[in-house]
Amino acid sequence: MQPKSVTHPNASPTLDVLFQRILARQPDALALVDPLDKQRITGQPPRRLTFAQADRAISALAAHFIEAGLPANSVIAVQLPNTVEFALTALAAHRAGLVVATLPLLWRQAELTVALNRTGARAVVTASRIDGVSHADIAMNAAAECFSIRHVCGFGDGLPEGMASLDNAIVAQSSTKRAVIQDGRKAALVSFDVISDGFRAVPRTHLSVIAGGLALSLESDVPQGATIMSAFTPCSFAGVASSLAMWLLTGGTLVLHHPFDGDVLEQQINDASCDTLVAPAQLALRLDEMDLSGRMPGLRNVMGLWRTPEQIASSASWKARTANLTDVYLFGEAGMFGARRSQDGSPAAIKPGPHGAPREQAGSAISGEILLTPRGTLGLRGPMVVVAAYAPPPPPSDSLIAAPPRDYVDTDYAARLNRAAGTIDVTAPPSGVMAVGGYRFLAQDLQEWAKRLGQGALLTALPDRLSGHRLAGRAPDNSRAREALSELGLNPLMVEAFRDRSNAA
Structure with missing residues (x-):
């Protein structure tokens, strides 16, 4: 019961x-x-x-x-x-x-x-x-x-x-x-x-x-x-x-x-x-390169989830003719939106303003709204977006009148308006935030953890085409650094940044 x-x-x-x-x-x-x-x-x-x-x-x-x-x-x-x-x-x-x-x-x-x-x-x-x-x-x-x-x-x-x-x-x-x-x-x-x-x-x-x-x-x-x-x-x-x-x-x-x-x-x-596959976008594109239509003929819809949405515009074209690809733009936990690729396999143009699902339904607000903020970053509105969770702290002021609340979430992803085409291009991830796949860190946090390992230790994030960033570390004794980070209860991404590369060949 x-x-x-x-x-x-x-x-x-x-x-x-x-x-x-x-x-x-x-x-x-x-x-x-x-x-x-x-x-x-x-x-x-x-x-x-x-x-x-x-x-x-x-x-x-x-x-x-x-x-x-x-x-x-x-x-x-x-x-x-x-x-x-x-x-x-x-x-x-x-x-x-x-x-x-x-x-x-x-x-x-x-x-x-x-x-x-x-x-x-x-x-x-x-x-x-x-x-x-x-x-x-x-x-x-x-x-x-x-x-x-x-x-x-x-x-x-x-x-x-x-x-x-x-x-x-x-x-x-x-x-x-x-x-x-x-x-x-x-x-x-x-x-x-x-x-x-x-x-x-x-x-x-x-x-x-x-x-x-x-x-x-x-x-x-x-x-x-x-x-x-x-x-x-x-x-x-x-x-x-x-x-x-x-x-x-x-x-x-x-x-x-x-x-x-x-x-x-x-x-x-x-x-x-x-008939439907939901997967990280890099995996979906890799399957497409390996003849997705021939090896998995039953698939009709593929959703590729991008944790690095700034890379979508330069990604490879979708070749499979038996399955459509929808690029899903992820902006951390702030929100997301999808855009089905065109017939030639190229990424769809993203336009500011309300968008529905399907996207051709003009004026629909089912999915939400995309906007360009005064800071030159991408903003999101809509039923899935939790504005209160990302509300900025109130600015110090002597005024007794509170500032009007913001009705959108600023994703901090740099974006620009292509006036000729009327589209928005996402150009860069948030400054100071390092993303390794689905795991995000503040750059300053990496430095703080490195300091705990003593003098001569370095922990940094390097750009990576697939995952956004990859972690790399250096210490006088890498094995002891790994043990120390494990004892501190840190995740394997930080621990394995200090793996021994001397025998990599």
């Missing part, structure tokens, strides 16, 4: 309401499919769940969170791989009236502690091991430094003492329930960003998350009942919107791939007859 849900008469739907609508129509339809190599990733066998099976697991997990004493509207932090457990946990948290905070997989104790304290999280969910790393131990150590944490739980075998097993919770099938108001205006997701002002927690409502998924699915013309292959980790707003939200909006099947194994990805796409 699932926790009782109460829907406000004037409320917009939540993610769980979308799931339950599909459940009522097609309970025996295939809902979630695990990566084929899940055994390697987490040590657990892959699973295939219908909507009815997923619903029972979601209700059992929601009951566990309620029985653990987590009050409604509290934050539950989730650090899980791209497997069915993430979708089940997120929907279970929402069914129990909780807010999900997504934690990137490369974060270790230092970043986790900051995020948990910043959000006042009451619980942590993780897996015993992910890609050979004991995330359960990392979560326990981080939770010990957070006064607000009251419950730590995980999936998998060999969980440390004191960590509750969610696999056992699913088997137990508890019927514990509580009334939860299902209203899309309630908080659903917290993701984390790094901007020039520092670390930010970015909360979003169900409505905002759904708006992100709707913008992507309509722009790329994903059909109802689609079989979506998601090869993008759900540790960010873009990751959740392009997988969980888009799956619930289309009512099809979500097939998951934990990045990356090219052979496994190709096999999954063909075996599951996937």
